[in-house]
Amino acid sequence: MTRLHAVLAATDLSAPARHAAQRAALLASETGARLELLHVLEKTTLDELQAVFVDQDAAVLQRIRELARDALSQLATDIGEPLGVTAGLHLEEGAVLETIAAEADRLDASLLVLGARGTDFMRQWLLGATAERLLRKVRRPILAVKQPPHEHYRKVLVPVDFSPWSAGAVRLARAVAPKAELTLMHAFELPYEGKLRLAFVEEDVILGQRIKARHDAVARLQQFAADAGLSGSAWRTSVIHGATALRVLEQEEELGADLIVLGKHGADMTEELLLGSVTKHVLAHARCDVLAAYR
Template structure:
């Protein structure tokens, strides 16, 4: 099982971002990990503010820094004390993405936690290509927190494509949700199914191939679970025909999942683009928390 030694939460000090800090503190407490809290002051915004109020000299910018430090300290106290967790505080200035990546490397964070909703900038960052760039930049797991953390994770959905990242995704899921029921899900589509219909292949024949493909996938998932060391009764498999992105979201709702764990890798450009699109789609549309890792 992957060990969480340092959990880094980033916050823009908005109310929704508070959920991310609370989840990070809960995970750190559960894993016995260090808890680090980061707020980044956008350097260009500070410079623009200073230029607009030039008569204030450096006093205004310093006041903003002081207020940010006070708010960060109060947040750490509010969320840490009930759990017996003390946060390391970090107030940094710079470009947000680059500063977060640098801080994650500096602290050797095993998990980066951030709010999926906050300012417009944070929403765009998580729900599009920027999230992919951050995953590529730091090569560390990122947990996007979308819901208030009322309890430990209970139902975790892990899409499996039998690629190299899948076993690592399961280990990651078990590290952040050791008490949860895990559903290993595989979505499949028959190669050239559309062309078979164009060639007037009978639906019964296509259905027969689907049934066989599903049976083979179920067997592979059970073997995958055995190889990954998943034992006991707190896990299940789900094999569904259709597009992975849509089926993941359907399974989230059907299972009542509170966490989806997925990752992306790429042996070639086509694979990279496909897996990246699934990651972005799930990040954008899932209602529950999403843990994404680049492998």
Template structure:
């Protein structure tokens, strides 16, 4: 994927979804991409409605028509404010599965951080979190109202197979941003090293070696994945990845964090990956999660 040719924005008409659609439109305008708006009506909710209304087709038709009108109004406002004309689709089915299937035809899926049902989000996880576990496309979770194109981006890397795809997509989504490539490292068994006889100089020398080695890795990654991004910074920090990432995002006033998706096994996918989950929960800026 060398350009973003198609963007899918899913909406439930919540405030978070409206913000996500605005961001999707700005990206579509910047990238000259096709934008598609999707609203999914739960088939199980429709079944409940049919049972409650004893099979009345008129009520079901009314629900569908109301959704189409709302989506069309959303698209009309979007065109007026951004100049972007979006395709519109109202679908019925299992919400997560329907969005995931639709996303297979897009280069990027854009979602709001929260939906219209806070209790369901609390019990089951947000729609964004549930989609991130299995979606194979890059997923952008929008957390704040956009004020323009992305200007400061942080891309955490751990030098696994997830790092290069994350960097490449960051350069694609935010080609004019200042991109900081961040690596966090830990000193193994640090609490026990002094007991084992390690001196402060030994630990300091280990940290210096880790920083130098990480900097060399980052330099190679930036040369490989960000050849056309002029503003780049290499950051190597000591500490646990999640708090280091969140602290750097705050310190740099980042408006986007781009993460490589963790979890190669089915079980790990369902858990989403602790770093991804913690950053998604703790960040105040948008988060883009990229599969390898």
């Protein structure tokens, strides 16, 4: 099974971003992974301050760095002490996205944790191009924390398309939430179903084909689970007809899931389709936390 060895939480030190750091600490406590906290001082903001306080820029910038370092240290104490977890602290300057990606590589992070709500960059990263750029730059799993973490993950939803990336998502789900109940979900649609209706194919025939497709999907999902090494009663399957992105959100609500784990494909056309139709949609609209796996 995949194991977490380092969890990196990037924080803008806002109150909502604190949830991401708390979740990262919980994960480190549960899995035994190393906890690292990162705050990036935006280079353009520092440059603007230098222009405004031209006569005392060195003192002002030093004070900003000291305040950020103190806040990061206090955050580490607040989230770590109750769990017996000690965090490594990293205060960097530069472009936020590029600096986060570089630090994730330097620290060899198994998981990057970000708050889905916050200020500036953290508030925007789930929206449109920023999310896509981050998912491409950081070749590591990214956890978007949307809810205050009161306990370890209990119910995890893993959409499955039977690709190798789906198998990786299952392994990652087990690593992040080793004690949670997993639901493997597959959404299927009949190829050219709309065109069949336009060709006046009878509804009974279409329904029969849909039943057959569902039966085949159930069998494939059971085999997929067996190949993934799942056993016992801590997992279940769900096969649903319809568009994946919409069905994932419906299943999230129905199951009361507190985490969705999505497999992200490699750098090819499939990645573009996945980011456009599923990952980006779920990241933006899910109420629970969302983990996007790189592979």
